[in-house]
Amino acid sequence: MALKALYANTKDTGFTINFFLKAGKSPRVGLLAAPFFTTNDPIKALTEKGCDVRLIVRFSPVTTPEALRGALDNPRVKVRYFTDAKFHTKLYIVDDVALVGSANLTDSGLKANRELSVLLRQDRDEAFYELPGIFDDLWNDADVLSEEILREYTKAFNAKDKPEDDGKFEKHVHKYVKPAAPTSVVAGSEKKSKDRAFIQSFRRKYDEILIPAHNEILEAALKNGFGRPEYEGQNPQIEMGRFLGWLRLTQGSGNGWRETPVLSDLKDRADRIAHYVAIWQSTDDTVKGDMYHASAEIENISNIRTFLCEPEELNRLNFDEIFRYLTGCHAFLERLRFVSKDIGEDLSGLERLRVDFQANNTVESVARTVNYLLSGSGSAIERAYDCVYGNYKLNGFGEACVMELLGWGDPERPPFNNRTIRGIRLLGFEVEHLVAGE
Structure with missing residues (x-):
């Protein structure tokens, strides 16, 4: 007809x-x-x-x-x-x-x-x-x-x-x-309004593009045997976060993550996801760079949800304790690259990051921002926006840090940082332009 x-x-x-x-x-x-x-x-x-x-x-x-x-x-x-x-x-x-x-x-x-x-x-x-x-x-x-x-x-x-x-x-x-x-x-x-326009741009990036891409990857991965034994019994998003970071570091190093073709067809993407899941399931090395072993990763996320997501627990913490739990976010650890080596030449890298972060933020401001992001009222994406661009912004804790912490603290939202976004791009999704700072 x-x-x-x-x-x-x-x-x-x-x-x-x-x-x-x-x-x-x-x-x-x-x-x-x-x-x-x-x-x-x-x-x-x-x-x-x-x-x-x-x-x-x-x-x-x-x-x-x-x-x-x-x-x-x-x-x-x-x-x-x-x-x-x-x-x-x-x-x-x-x-x-x-x-x-x-x-x-x-x-x-x-x-x-x-x-x-x-x-x-x-x-x-x-x-x-x-x-x-x-x-x-x-x-x-x-x-x-x-x-x-x-x-x-x-x-x-x-x-x-x-x-x-x-x-x-x-x-x-x-x-x-x-x-x-x-x-x-x-x-x-x-x-x-300027605020609404910026917030909607932020929402489109995460809720309209990255979360659907993440969900598509997770669904295809689970259909192809995704799930290493060391993550058994855990929310599969925990392993997915590590899988995407591992992809970026081992399969898409350098510019390799952006040089693979973008795939518009769902079946083509599913086939590529299945290919890399098979490598992930069979590899003897899931730790690369600053990535934690599964047990440490699971403990870090548990600490975020136990101590940072509960206002009463958060209020009991001193600066060093809050800092330690925040380092469960890989994006925060990557900030070490931007810390001047002149800060405590005799200190370890992690200690230099702590000294620099404390020099630029009070314990009150850090606790206020973390509490608002993870336990505040209203839309999660609007709270995240406020923590990246608004009145809750911290020095040295930018968009990738905020969105990864939000994901670990909210089981209904996947965690995102620049590394995982590059991993998503490697799997064929057109998200290269969404990497913060690029």
């Missing part, structure tokens, strides 16, 4: 869902924007053919957490959202065809309601060329849907006092999630 010129959900015109079902044998990119979202059927129709999808929705009385969960769990889908009730765009672009009209991404909108949507083709309709730019503007304005945001939205959606009116629901959802509005409808401004 060929695509029709318009869809109105009748037998004569065809049903809107057919646009997605019939949008080519091998679609490459799908750009979908709709305020109401209740079904993953159109997304599955695309991704099951190998299409990568970007989806923009609105948090509304209609958009269900279940549908969002399905999209977020799909490795070929990236999801962003608005909370503003004025977001009404229904725009669907698949490669060189687009559908513009009234149909939402709901069962009713795609199959039952008397909608009207018109097909535009790149090779025929001049207006088509404006549509990708319109989508990109919305995409850049929208906020990233993460696990944390979805949890809060689920609470809002399932609340007993949830209003069904769009305007009232917008106020209701803002009790759980910060406002996210297209720039064209932000009162008094044509730009997002």
Whole structure:
């Protein structure tokens, strides 16, 4: 069945869902924007053919957490959202065809309601060329849907006092999630606030790119026998952190990590992951550079979770004790490269790092930052941002240190540092530009 010129959900015109079902044998990119979202059927129709999808929705009385969960769990889908009730765009672009009209991404909108949507083709309709730019503007304005945001939205959606009116629901959802509005409808401004723009950039880096990449690697690794006996009984993320660091040091030394081809195909990445997992499982040397033996690594992480994640325990620690537990983060140990050798020439490397760190930070400021990062309220990514760029910033404890510590302290978030990001790049993911400082 060929695509029709318009869809109105009748037998004569065809049903809107057919646009997605019939949008080519091998679609490459799908750009979908709709305020109401209740079904993953159109997304599955695309991704099951190998299409990568970007989806923009609105948090509304209609958009269900279940549908969002399905999209977020799909490795070929990236999801962003608005909370503003004025977001009404229904725009669907698949490669060189687009559908513009009234149909939402709901069962009713795609199959039952008397909608009207018109097909535009790149090779025929001049207006088509404006549509990708319109989508990109919305995409850049929208906020990233993460696990944390979805949890809060689920609470809002399932609340007993949830209003069904769009305007009232917008106020209701803002009790759980910060406002996210297209720039064209932000009162008094044509730009997002500086803070929101920077935080969203930070969230996109970690929640939209690195965490999905990490999860894909872990899933593929576990399917291929990942799991050395010395890590048995531990959260597999602990071993994954060491695996990625080991990859960078042993398989991607020098510029080797960035010289391997980027892989866009999921199967190609899975094959590369399986190859390196086999080497990891058979090697006699999993310790390289400053990497700890498994037992020491497990103890370091246990100390972080026991002493640094518990405010009462943290408040009992002196500077040397906090410093010792922070050295469980490899990114912090790597700071030794930047410590002047003039500091305590007779001291060991670790002692020179401690002296330098203490000279630039008080015990009160370190404890305050660690407590806020690991035990503070609100979004983890916003707390991390504050510890890297805001009022909780420490001297000599930058982004890689903060994000690794956050990961070790929060079992629901993987730890990231520059070494693990390079390991992810070695496995075929396009993340080279995300290495801090490069």
